[in-house]
Amino acid sequence: MKVIKIGGSIQKDEKDYELILDKLKKEIDYNDKNIIVTSAIKNITNQLLDIIKNTDKAMDIVTDIYDRHVRLLSKLTNGIEFERSFGEISKLADELFKIAWSVRVLDEVTPRVKDYILSFGERFAVILLSAFLRSNNIQSSYILDPPLITDENFGEANVLLQQSKENLTKKIDGINGNVIVIPGFIGKSTQNKFTTIGRGGSDYTATIVGKILGAKEVKLITEVPGIMTADPKKIPQAKTIPRLALEEAIELSQLGAKKLHPRTFDPIFNTNLKVVIEGLYEEGSTVIEGNCTKDDILKGIATRNNLELITIESTNIVGKIGSAATIMSEARNANVNLIAISQPVSETVIQLVIESQDKDRLIERLNNLNNLIEDIQSRKVSAISIVGCGLRNKEISAKVINKASSLDPIFISRGLKGVSLTFIVDEKDENSLAKELHEVILEWQTK
Ligand code: ASP
Ligand code: MG
Numbered sequence: 001m002k003v004i005k006i007g008g009s010i011q012k013d014e015k016d017y018e019l020i021l022d023k024l025k026k027e028i029d030y031n032d033k034n035i036i037v038t039s040a041i042k043n044i045t046n047q048l049l050d051i052i053k054n055t056d057k058a059m060d061i062v063t064d065i066y067d068r069h070v071r072l073l074s075k076l077t078n079g080i081e082f083e084r085s086f087g088e089i090s091k092l093a094d095e096l097f098k099i100a101w102s103v104r105v106l107d108e109v110t111p112r113v114k115d116y117i118l119s120f121g122e123r124f125a126v127i128l129l130s131a132f133l134r135s136n137n138i139q140s141s142y143i144l145d146p147p148l149i150t151d152e153n154f155g156e157a158n159v160l161l162q163q164s165k166e167n168l169t170k171k172i173d174g175i176n177g178n179v180i181v182i183p184g185f186i187g188k189s190t191q192n193k194f195t196t197i198g199r200g201g202s203d204y205t206a207t208i209v210g211k212i213l214g215a216k217e218v219k220l221i222t223e224v225p226g227i228m229t230a231d232p233k234k235i236p237q238a239k240t241i242p243r244l245a246l247e248e249a250i251e252l253s254q255l256g257a258k259k260l261h262p263r264t265f266d267p268i269f270n271t272n273l274k275v276v277i278e279g280l281y282e283e284g285s286t287v288i289e290g291n292c293t294k295d296d297i298l299k300g301i302a303t304r305n306n307l308e309l310i311t312i313e314s315t316n317i318v319g320k321i322g323s324a325a326t327i328m329s330e331a332r333n334a335n336v337n338l339i340a341i342s343q344p345v346s347e348t349v350i351q352l353v354i355e356s357q358d359k360d361r362l363i364e365r366l367n368n369l370n371n372l373i374e375d376i377q378s379r380k381v382s383a384i385s386i387v388g389c390g391l392r393n394k395e396i397s398a399k400v401i402n403k404a405s406s407l408d409p410i411f412i413s414r415g416l417k418g419v420s421l422t423f424i425v426d427e428k429d430e431n432s433l434a435k436e437l438h439e440v441i442l443e444w445q446t447k
Pocket of ligand 2 (some may be wrong): 007008039200202358
């Protein structure tokens with residue numbers, strides 16, 4: 001069993017599909033089953049979201065989405081395949097038109113309806129990709145109804161592994177061919193409602209499918225050749241990372257590298273699954289397999305900005321059981337995600353890092369705790385994380401911390417199994433620290 005995921009940003013025109021065909025010709029193993037997971041084609045998920053945001057333009061947006069798919073279909077398929085798939089795409093588009101109309105009239109969308117609308121992107125893409133493959137002599141079948149079964153946490157649904165395994169296996173067993181295209185990102189709840197598993201979720205679909213079917217390899221074909229040591233837009237010296245241990249991959253994706261769904265690599269835990277991230281346009285790949293080895297030293301950095309550091313000072317909170325919990329529950333009640341937390345042993349200060357957009361909401365709540373808190377300050381900060389199994393080695397982490405110390409980090413924390421270090425620094429120091437740390441990575445790589 002092999003799982004191959006084709007990204008959405010690499011499905012925009014005929015040229016892309018030619019490259020996809022070349023890739024798949026190399027990848028498909030005809031002695032085995034090949035599951036091809038597809039995302040919605042480029043930008044369609046955003047357009048579907050626009051239906052909800054600009055309800056007065058809903059019908060125009062659907063028309064545009066439909067036209068784009070039909071135009072691509074006519075370029076990518078032969079006569080027979082066009083006929084067949086045109087009917088399928090039109091049928092789906094009809095359904096989407098009806099929903100868009102009701103959204104326009106009602107001017108209101110529930111999370112369930114939002115996921116239903118989003119489900120069309122991947123479903124259109126499945127029909128298109130499969131028809132394209134058949135027009136090019138790859139006998140592809142497809143599964144349009146999402147094979148993954150989830151709970152009803154719309155927008156961020158959790159996949160029910162056992163039920164998904166049964167459902168997918170049954171569907172695959174009913175198909176004769178060896179190449180099967182399925183939708184990424186979307187699922188069906190046990191109540192038969194469409195769900196989605198979070199933006200960028202198609203990679204996550206692919207790793208889940210790999211796990212539940214016991215695949216040897218999952219290949220993620222994307223725009224960029226693998227995961228890079230840093231964001232090349234910010235650090236031009238950034239390079240593809242050839243190998244990541246699982247712990248490193250999980251930390252990097254959680255930290256937002258390459259905009260991967262944060263749970264992409266979770267399914268690999270306790271399996272022998274190998275994940276390869278490969279570019280469509282350029283040579284280069286990142287292999288993710290197994291746990292930390294002695295050759296895994298420093299791999300990459302990830303930065304997060306638009307953050308706010310909230311510093312809460314008070315002698316009233318010292319030694320008082322529940323004071324931290326009270327502060328944290330205010331964050332929960334204000335629906336504010338805590339990105340980092342720190343408290344010294346003296347217990348006189350609690351520092352929270354949150355997204356800037358949440359600042360006013362949280363401070364307003366904290367101000368109500370005036371019998372507990374004496375002073376609340378805020379300032380703009382960035383989080384720079386460095387990832388590598390080598391950080392568990394004293395000599396290497398000392399070197400990294402030493403470099404960072406010149407920029408006076410506000411606090412430092414360690415990530416999963418000690419393979420990442422995050423520095424919270426003043427916003428203005430973000431670029432300098434990122435550059436410094438990136439240099440340390442490159443230095444160790446050439447040792
Ligand atoms: N189409 C979905 C998105 O844009 C899922 C994906 O691309 O992986 O988020
Ligand atoms: Mg995508």
